[in-house]
Amino acid sequence: MPKKYLIIGAGAIGTFYGSKLSQVGDQIIIWSRNDSEIIAKNGYKIKSYMGDYVFNPYLVIKNLHDLREDIDFIIVSTKVLPDIDIVGLISKVIKKNTAIIIIQNGIHIEKNIADKFSSNQIISALAFIGVSRTNPNEINHQEYGKLIFGNYNNIDSIAINYFANSLEKSGLEILLSSNILSERWKKLIWNGAFNPLSVVLGKKNTQQILENNLAIDLAKNIMQEIVMLAKHDGCKFENDIIDKNILATKKMLPYKTSMLLDFEANRPMEIQAIIGNAVKFAQSKSLSIPYLSTIYAIISNL
């Protein structure tokens, strides 16, 4: 039997994964305050390197209060920003058996949601994908697509297995992790360094950052602190993970981080999710993180 998913945060990422679930028969409900008419009328044009298609949601709603259906899953794929009250939004629509799939960047970002909805299954997910919304109802999927996810609170293993099977059937690469916290710290090693540095070093892409030895040293020092924090959070990595991250970044095409794109477009940046929560964790454990805290102070002031 198909399951019903509600997407809260129908940007490029949430819409794309919804569209793939729709391809294997699931029923996707899109919440869109501004573009519900055009989406309901024409669906989404998905341009994808895996093949183009049209995605017609099961339902498009303008207001969460309009939802009359019982939903099996909520996909949370907003940015993590202080003025987006995710818990409040979920509260309007969640039912006893609804599972929550959080596809967001950052560390410890599940906590608020898991604290409030402690008897609902929480699935924590990281997207490794190049995808952007090019028009209100047009998504461009340029590269990758892997979703790494894991059980956050062990409430309902059937839900997570169902989700995993659907995504796999759709042809996407998935990685079901038994330690999603470790995967988040691992991704943060890169994100916690290159995202803020791309902004504070004068709006530089990854290659421009790596042209300067002082900047490379700074990136490594930040990464070292993140590895140290991860260790205190029970997550250990191989010794050469920092050098590997730098080397892999050198081999990448020049890349503008999401923080830099947000900064240049005058949009709020995901500061708390990507650095603030790590700083908070360090404070709670009385750990010294001079590099991260300096970067945090600077980016919070921009």
Added chain:
Amino acid sequence: MPKKYLIIGAGAIGTFYGSKLSQVGDQIIIWSRNDSEIIAKNGYKIKSYMGDYVFNPYLVIKNLHDLREDIDFIIVSTKVLPDIDIVGLISKVIKKNTAIIIIQNGIHIEKNIADKFSSNQIISALAFIGVSRTNPNEINHQEYGKLIFGNYNNIDSIAINYFANSLEKSGLEILLSSNILSERWKKLIWNGAFNPLSVVLGKKNTQQILENNLAIDLAKNIMQEIVMLAKHDGCKFENDIIDKNILATKKMLPYKTSMLLDFEANRPMEIQAIIGNAVKFAQSKSLSIPYLSTIYAIISNL
């Protein structure tokens, strides 16, 4: 008998101190590549809160090679920038008995000059003054005027005493220090924090910096590292010097640092003098300075 001074770096500060020496009978030679005609013709109009006057230099030269006179003092009052070859400039005009008065910001900025001219008297000076050049031949002296200076290499005590007496006669406040290195570190506690922070925290004046607790903590952490470096350089300060600096800054009118003014005007900043030399000193002693080195990496990339 009057003495001859050559000003290398005839901006607001050098010209102002030259004009005061001229008032007590010394002969001031101005080197100006771009404005020598108007200065020779009309002199400088000095608007000063101590009383306005006209300053007619003894001589104005367009090219250092034109100088035929033996000079007693060279006042070096350029900015400290990598592409200003002070040693090369001094070499063109210095004589056996010429004393060099360095009126510049920063730490360890005398070294290059003292190494090269090791048998000339070096006087190291810090200006506490609000003065700006408002036109090619117009200087506006808004506030203060104190010059703190000291013997750098103990070659010629007569020269330094002559200079001190002349300035004192002119009505300026002077402070002849027996430990000018300590005075430089002391000034750097403030400059090394507020100058770069005013730039990297998104172009903020002193009050705007002090509105944010993360920024205050960061300023204090940087100051702590400077105090630590000073200690390793043989200079000790009272325990509450950092709190005093923050408090004094809170009481000041909102103030834009010289680095911020340079940055906003797209002029090169005095990065090496104000931070780079401190970082270099830390490296030479294998001292850890995560806050300063982070700020240094960032400002070097802007």
